Amino acid sequence: MSQATATEITDTGVIQSVSGPVVTARDLDARMNDVVYVGEEGLMGEVIEIEGNVTTVQVYEETSGVAPGEPVESTGEPLSVDLGPGVLDAIYDGVQRPLDVLEDKMDSAFLDRGVDAPGIDLEELWEFEPEVEEGDVVEAGDVVGIVEETVTIDHKVMVPPDYEGGEVVAVEAGEFTVTDTVVELDNGEEITMRQEWPVREARPSEEKQTPRTPLVSGQRVLDGLFPLAKGGTAAIPGPFGSGKTVTQHQLAKWADADIVIYVGCGERGNEMTEVIEDFPELEDPKTGNPLMARTSLIANTSNMPVAARESCIYTGITIAEFYRDMGYDVALMADSTSRWAEAMREISSRLEEMPGEEGYPAYLAARLAQFYERAGYFENINGTEGSVSAIGAVSPPGGDFSEPVTQNTLRIVKTFWALDADLAERRHFPSINWNESYSLYREQLDPWFEDNVDEEWPEKRQWAIDVLDEEAELQEIVQLVGKDALPEDQQLTLEIARYLREAYLQQNAFHPVDTFCPPEKTFSMLTTIKTFNDEAFSALEAGVPVDEIIDIDAAPRINRINVQEDYEEYVEELKADIKEQLRALY
Numbered sequence: 103m104s105q106a107t108a109t110e111i112t113d114t115g116v117i118q119s120v121s122g123p124v125v126t127a128r129d130l131d132a133r134m135n136d137v138v139y140v141g142e143e144g145l146m147g148e149v150i151e152i153e154g155n156v157t158t159v160q161v162y163e164e165t166s167g168v169a170p171g172e173p174v175e176s177t178g179e180p181l182s183v184d185l186g187p188g189v190l191d192a193i194y195d196g197v198q199r200p201l202d203v204l205e206d207k208m209d210s211a212f213l214d215r216g217v218d219a220p221g222i223d224l225e226e227l228w229e230f231e232p233e234v235e236e237g238d239v240v241e242a243g244d245v246v247g248i249v250e251e252t253v254t255i256d257h258k259v260m261v262p263p264d265y266e267g268g269e270v271v272a273v274e275a276g277e278f279t280v281t282d283t284v285v286e287l288d289n290g291e292e293i294t295m296r297q298e299w300p301v302r303e304a305r306p307s308e309e310k311q312t313p314r315t316p317l318v319s320g321q322r323v324l325d326g327l328f329p330l331a332k333g334g335t336a337a338i339p340g341p342f343g344s345g346k347t348v349t350q351h352q353l354a355k356w357a358d359a360d361i362v363i364y365v366g367c368g369e370r371g372n373e374m375t376e377v378i379e380d381f382p383e384l385e386d387p388k389t390g391n392p393l394m395a396r397t398s399l400i401a402n403t404s405n406m407p408v409a410a411r412e413s414c415i416y417t418g419i420t421i422a423e424f425y426r427d428m429g430y431d432v433a434l435m436a437d438s439t440s441r442w443a444e445a446m447r448e449i450s451s452r453l454e455e456m457p458g459e460e461g462y463p464a465y466l467a468a469r470l471a472q473f474y475e476r477a478g479y480f481e482n483i484n485g486t487e488g489s490v491s492a493i494g495a496v497s498p499p500g501g502d503f504s505e506p507v508t509q510n511t512l513r514i515v516k517t518f519w520a521l522d523a524d525l526a527e528r529r530h531f532p533s534i535n536w537n538e539s540y541s542l543y544r545e546q547l548d549p550w551f552e553d554n555v556d557e558e559w560p561e562k563r564q565w566a567i568d569v570l571d572e573e574a575e576l577q578e579i580v581q582l583v584g585k586d587a588l589p590e591d592q593q594l595t596l597e598i599a600r601y602l603r604e605a606y607l608q609q610n611a612f613h614p615v616d617t618f619c620p621p622e623k624t625f626s627m628l629t630t631i632k633t634f635n636d637e638a639f640s641a642l643e644a645g646v647p648v649d650e651i652i653d654i655d656a657a658p659r660i661n662r663i664n665v666q667e668d669y670e671e672y673v674e675e676l677k678a679d680i681k682e683q684l685r686a687l688y
């Protein structure tokens with residue numbers, strides 16, 4: 103947060119009560135969502151309720167030891183983030199304090215309280231390359247220059263959205279800090295590389311558009327069956343050991359987003375420690391640079407109270423919108439929104455609000471919706487197009503999807519990737535349950551797949567879905583009477599479904615080739631299985647016994663398409679062999 107750089111104190115009140123992260127103050131002149139400093143230590147908090155002379159604050163730091171009678175200071179400013187070069191490759195806590203700066207300041211890995219740190223380094227020099235000249239007229243949102251923020255990402259320096267804009271009267275290339283003026287306008291407005299933005303307010307856009315491009319992930323089960331759109335929303339439940347971490351890493355590495363924002367508002371400190379340790383190790387497979395060069399990590403550290411989970415989420419989405427404004431495609435992953443909802447429940451109960459379902463506040467659904475609504479495919483105010491795709495993990499207790507957080511989330515998001523602990527146990531990875539998952543983007547993304555991959559994309563996908571559905575039904579019968587009791591055509595269907603599951607839906611994240619499957623290969627694999635299907639059924643109709651059909655030499659080679667680098671040739675040969683071997687049987 104920008105607290106170190108902002109702020110004057112506009113008023114001082116007195117603490118009346120302290121209840122965990124909720125503090126009430128008397129005689130404080132503040133507005134809703136204003137940032138306040140609580141107690142002698144100056145812990146950061148945010149005004150969440152005002153009733154008469156009593157102001158209620160949720161505090162983003164541990165409040166033990168804070169006592170009634172201590173001061174509360176209002177800044178008169180809403181909770182905001184610092185935006186500018188330096189946000190990427192940074193690891194923040196829930197109120198955008200860079201963890202490395204905090205550690206240096208306190209000489210310890212355990213964060214102390216009441217420590218200030220600006221979200222971006224105010225002293226670092228950046229090489230500013232202007233994109234405008236004196237005499238040019240610029241408007242809010244326009245790009246005035248470029249800074250190489252990391253080896254991977256060019257940072258676009260923009261006129262802040264709340265500026266009027268005007269004619270450029272001074273601009274210079276060179277090295278500047280984020281607070282130096284780089285462009286001056288005739289109306290006196292000065293543009294720096296740093297912007298502040300209140301986290302609870304969506305950054306403005308020209309228009310939110312219907313997303314029509316997939317966020318290609320290179321994961322077959324996702325791209326092939328349950329695609330997410332650029333600017334879309336998805337939920338992913340994460341029962342322990344179900345492969346959630348691997349799935350998230352795969353998305354972070356391979357999804358064709360320019361920028362990744364990872365928001366960790368986890369429960370246990372060590373969950374987040376893992377993330378903080380893991381992410382900086384990851385390599386960006388597309389560039390060979392560290393993945394962090396296009397990533398910003400916001401992690402609620404162990405000594406931060408539950409309230410900070412909320413600020414994590416808002417900080418993350420605001421940063422995402424900032425890079426969207428530059429014309430980038432941003433993927434935001436929030437892990438886990440259930441922990442955030444639990445925080446809302448705790449705060450709400452301390453406020454003695456009327457509880458809704460399972461003790462969650464009545465506004466749970468509205469809050470979740472507000473968050474996901476900030477995702478989307480946008481025409482930005484500077485005319486560029488950019489997107490924020492939001493992928494929220496949910497962690498339903500006991501894997502029970504009927505609980506309120508999961509249910510409310512599913513009403514909002516348009517993609518559901520049901521990670522399944524049973525599949526993981528059977529070593530079916532990625533363990534995304536194809537019967538329970540869905541994507542409401544399929545139809546609107548079909549034209550893209552038809553134009554960019556193959557016009558039969560939708561038809562082939564539907565065929566696969568139908569076979570898998572049929573398998574699910576047949577499995578019930580098989581459990582009762584055994585496979586051999588089924589008619590031959592159904593036995594054959596089961597065999598085809600097995601290839602769909604094992605060869606197509608399974609994908610090994612740790613295999614150098616299989617880890618990423620371009621959509622063309624995804625389609626090609628499906629086509630091969632379909633060829634086997636069609637030829638096999640023709641053979642069956644011609645009277646060949648099912649056992650002979652499924653026994654052909656070529657069939658098991660379907661299971662190895664995934665690891666072929668030059669799959670085209672392999673697939674063509676395989677399809678020819680399947681045909682030849684099956685036709686030889688009749």
Ligand code: ADP
Pocket residue numbers: 340341342343344345346347348349531532533609610611612
């Ligand atoms: P979680 O985070 O849900 O506890 P992980 O993501 O750590 O689970 O996955 C547990 C294990 O499952 C991993 O160590 C790995 O062996 C295996 N696994 C998960 N996903 C995949 C995958 N896509 N490919 C191969 N192995 C996987």
